[in-house]
Amino acid sequence: MEHILGKLFNPESVAIVGATPKEGKIGRAILENFIKRFHGRIYPVNPGYDEIFGLKCYKSVTDLPETPDLLVVAIPAPSVPAVIREAAIKGIRIAIVISGGFRETGTPEGEKLEKELEEISKTYGIRILGPNCIGIYDNWSGVDTYFLPKMKRPPRGFVGFISQSGAFSSALMDWMAYHNIGVSRAISYGNKIDIDDIDLLEYLGEDEKTKVILMYIEDLKPGRGKLFIEVAKRVVQKKPVIIYKAGKTSRGSLAAASHTAAMAGEYSIYKAAFKQAGIIEVDSFDEMMDVVRIFLHQPLMKGNRVYIVTDAGGVGVMLTDALTSVGLEVPQTPSDLKYILRKELPPHCIIENPIDLTGDADDERYMRVLDILIEKPYVDAIVVVALPQIPGIKGSFIDHIIKLKNEYKKPIVALTIGSEVSLEVAEKLEKGEVTVFESPERLAKALKALYTYSIIKTRGDHHEKP
C-alpha cells in the first residue's frame, strides 16, 4: 500500500479552502501556484465565488464533485476545525493547514483551537500537516503552498528539506534557486500537531527523487526521540541526512520557545542522538550548504588521506591546517610518489604534499600530476587549488579534472579565490560536479562530513544489511 504521505506530495487532485482572487491574499498565492505547475485537478473552495481564474469554485468541501487526495486550508483559525471535520467526513485523508492563530499565539483561544484540531485529526484519522506552516514545495509534482510570490523557485533536483521554520525554509529555497542547487521537495511543518519530522524523514528516506536530506529543527515532539533514532538509522543507510539544530544554547532554546513553543531541551542529548543515528550535524548556515553540495556530487571516501595540488603555497598551508584540524590526514608524499613527481616536475616545484606547482604552473602541469595521483590507492581524495590569476592557467584542465573524477570515482574538490576569472573556473567545475569552495576551512569541514558519512555508510553495508 502506498504511504499515506504520498498524497501530500503526489496527489491527483487538491481542494484549496480559502482560495480567492483577492490580491495579496495567501489563498490567492497558493491557488496561483497550483494553476501554474500542478498537473492534477484543482478545486477552489470559497462560499463567496462561483468561479476563480476560470476554475469552478465550490461553496464547501461537502459540495466537491469528488473526494480530493489532498486538502489545503488557508482561512482564519476559528473556522479551521469545522472544515477539517467536514473534510474527514467527506473522506479526505490528508490536509495541509496553512492558517496561523493556534498555539503559537500563546493565547488560551489559540491553544484551545489547536487541541480541537488535534482531536478531530485523531478521531477521524485525517492526517494534518501544520497548522501555522508554509507547507509543501514539491518540485516534481507541482504541489506548492509556499505562498510567497517573491520567492524564487529552485530548479528540480535532489535535495529534500524539512524545516521547523517557515521563513527560513522559504529564504533557503530562494537562496538555492540563486545558487542553482536542485530541490526535490521542501516541507515547512509549523506546529506539527500530527505529521512531524520523523514521518517526513521516513518518507524522504524512501523517496527516489531525494538523494540528500537536510533538516532544520528546534525540537522533536516529546517521547519521539527513540523512534527518531530508529528511523534515521535506517534512512542514513540509503542517503545522507544533514541536520541543523537551533536552540543549542540555553538562551537560544528560550528564543526557540518563543518562536515555535519548542521545548528545545538539553542540546547534549540531541547531539548524542544525532551521532548515534548516523546523522551529520552541521553548526552553521555555511556548513549546511557546503555539506549539501559535497554530498550531491562526490562519491564516498575510502579513507581519510587527502592530497593537495596547488599553485599557491600559502593556500596549501591554510588547507593543511584546516584539514588536519578536522581530523583528516594530509600525508607526507610517499617515496615512490616523490620519485615520480621529481622526474615529472620542474626543480622549483614542491613535491611534498601539499604539492606546490608554484606561480608558473600551467594547465598541463596540473593534469600530469593529477593523472599520477588519482591512480594511487593511498590517495583517498584530492583537493585542487587553482588560483587562476597566474598567467599559465587557461582552464583546459577543467574537463580533465571532471573526467578523472568520473572515471576513478574518487572525490575531487577544488578551491579558487577571486573575481570573474575564478568564478568562471568554479562554474565550469561545478557543472561537471566537482564541488568548489573559496574557503579552505569550509572545504575541510565539508570533506570531513563526507568522510564521516563514508564510514557510517560502509559500516552499515557490512554489518546492517538486511
Add this chain to the structure above:
Amino acid sequence: MEHILGKLFNPESVAIVGATPKEGKIGRAILENFIKRFHGRIYPVNPGYDEIFGLKCYKSVTDLPETPDLLVVAIPAPSVPAVIREAAIKGIRIAIVISGGFRETGTPEGEKLEKELEEISKTYGIRILGPNCIGIYDNWSGVDTYFLPKMKRPPRGFVGFISQSGAFSSALMDWMAYHNIGVSRAISYGNKIDIDDIDLLEYLGEDEKTKVILMYIEDLKPGRGKLFIEVAKRVVQKKPVIIYKAGKTSRGSLAAASHTAAMAGEYSIYKAAFKQAGIIEVDSFDEMMDVVRIFLHQPLMKGNRVYIVTDAGGVGVMLTDALTSVGLEVPQTPSDLKYILRKELPPHCIIENPIDLTGDADDERYMRVLDILIEKPYVDAIVVVALPQIPGIKGSFIDHIIKLKNEYKKPIVALTIGSEVSLEVAEKLEKGEVTVFESPERLAKALKALYTYSIIKTRGDHHEKP
C-alpha cells in the same frame, strides 16, 4: 624625517631593472602597470633596448639620469646582487626584488645568493623588499609590481594588506575587487631578508590611507617577537589589526616550511602574542573578510548587549545561539521596553529579544521598532534580520536604517538570505555602510571581533594615552 618606507609606497621616480617589451614576461607586466597608473618618472633598465613603450631605456642603473627613489628588480637571481650593489653605489636607498631563485629553492646556490644579497643590503644600507615576492600594490600612488594582468584591481580604499604569500595576496586582491572592498596598499614581501612584517605594520600603522590592517603570516623572523608585540600594541590603538596565522598545526607548519622556509613554530606562542598585542586573530578565510568588512564601517561597541529584530523566528533562534556562543549577550527584553513594544506591535508579534515581527511584517513595523531600540542606552548593537521573500518588505526601511546608524553611531548590522531580492537589499545597505551577512554564525563572529577590539581600544584610550 620621512620614514624610509615612504619611498616604497610613494616614490617620485622608479627604475625597473628587467623591463622588457616581451609578451608574457614579468618585466613587461610591471612596466605596463607603472605606465598605466604611476604619476612619477619611470626608467626602464635593460641593456637590450634603447626604448620601451616610448620610454627611454637605460643600459644599467649606473647610467640613470637621476637617483630614483625606488628600484624594482625583475631579472634572474644570479644577476641580482651585482645590480643591487650598483644601485646602492648610485645612491638608491630602497629596492623591491621580485626575482625568485633564492633560499626558497632549497638549493645551496639559492641559499648563497640570498646571503650575498643580505650582506649587500647591510653593508650599503640599501633596504630590500623581497626577494621572491610580488611586491607592492599601492592604490593611491600607483606603485604596482603585481605582475599578474589577469588580477582585477580592487577600488581605492582603506584596507592595508601584508602577506607572506604572494599568490594568496593576489587572489585576495582579485576577490576584493569583485566584492568592491577598497584597498589602500597591499604588500607581498616574499623571503623578507630585510623589510619584514613588523616594518610594514609600523608603516601602515602611521599611514592615513589605511584604516584596517590585515596580515597573513606563516612566521615572524627569529628574535623579532618582542618588537612585534611592541609595535602592534601601538598600532592597535590607532586602528584594528587582523591576523591570519598559517602553519597552526604541526602538519601545517611543516607545509609552511616547504612553502616559505618558515619556522612556523609553536602556534600557542603566536596566539598568546597576538592576544597580548591586542591583535584580532581570525581562524578562517571567511572570518578574515567578515571582520575586515565590519571594521571598515561599524563604530565601536560600548558593551556586549545585542538586540535582534527579525521577520523570521528561526533565524532569530540561530542568531541567538551564535551570538551567545561567541560570548555576546542577547538580553531578555527589559520590562520598560516590553511595555512600549507591546503597545507598538500587533499581538502576534514576539516582543521578547529576538524581537519577531513575523511573516506579515512590513517596512513600517521595522522602522518603528528600530526607532525605539536605537535610543536605549542598554542596546549596544542591533542585528536586523530581513528575509525579503515576504510580501510586506518593500525596502523603504533601508534608508532609515542607514540614517539611524549614522545618527546614533551605534553598530547596526543586517542579515538576509536569498536570491536577487535579498542581494538588492544587501547591496543598498552595504552602500550605506550597514554591514550585511547571510550566515548567522559568521555575523556573530564578526560582531564579536568588533566588541573585542572595542574593549582593546577603550582600555588604551583610558590608560595608555600619551
